[in-house]
Amino acid sequence: MTDVQNDRPVESEPTPAPPSAELVPLKPDRGALVLTMGVLGIVSAPIGFACCAPLGTVSVALGIIAWVMGSRDLKEMQSGLMDLGGQGITQAGQVCGIIATIIGGLVLLMGLLMLAVWVVMIIAAVAETGALDISIP
Numbered sequence: 001m002t003d004v005q006n007d008r009p010v011e012s013e014p015t016p017a018p019p020s021a022e023l024v025p026l027k028p029d030r031g032a033l034v035l036t037m038g039v040l041g042i043v044s045a046p047i048g049f050a051c052c053a054p055l056g057t058v059s060v061a062l063g064i065i066a067w068v069m070g071s072r073d074l075k076e077m078q079s080g081l082m083d084l085g086g087q088g089i090t091q092a093g094q095v096c097g098i099i100a101t102i103i104g105g106l107v108l109l110m111g112l113l114m115l116a117v118w119v120v121m122i123i124a125a126v127a128e129t130g131a132l133d134i135s136i137p
Contacts, residue, residue, distance in 0.1 A: 030073055031086025031093060038066035038096025045103040049110065056111055059104025063097045070094025 041062035048055025073090045076082035 026080075027076065027082040029077070029083045029086030029090060030069060031089030034066050034070045034073065034093030035089050035096060036093070037062045037069070038093040038100055041066060041100025041104060042096055045100060045107050048104070049107045056104045056107035059100050059107060061104075063100030063102075063104055066093050066097025067101060068097075070097055 041059045044055050044062065045059040048057075048059055070090050070093050073082060074087070074094065077084050077087050077090070
């Protein structure tokens with residue numbers, strides 16, 4: 001290209017480089033982990049009721065962890081920080097975590113109620129037999 005007035009070649013200005021599109025890598029989704037903990041929480045609740053009530057605490061703990069992790073992961077997916085590939089699995093795990101927390105809480109309450117009934121029955125049986133008849137001379 002030449003300058004019309006001076007009849008000399010015009011130096012073309014360098015074209016600016018396109019803005020660098022730095023791609024921030026997305027965090028991998030943890031949907032399988034959230035779903036696994038939610039399902040284990042649901043499964044451990046009936047086992048806790050049938051076997052021993054302390055497994056209700058395991059159910060509640062797994063349920064709360066799945067619930068919280070699922071909620072956080074879904075927020076990160078919506079904000080574009082986490083891979084959307086596992087959104088359905090993460091949401092299912094979150095729901096399973098909520099269900100596990102509720103069922104585990106009910107198992108814990110029923111376990112405490114059963115413990116209270118057992119204590120009352122033992123106290124009544126001991127009082128009826130007079131085994132702990134403590135008389136002060």
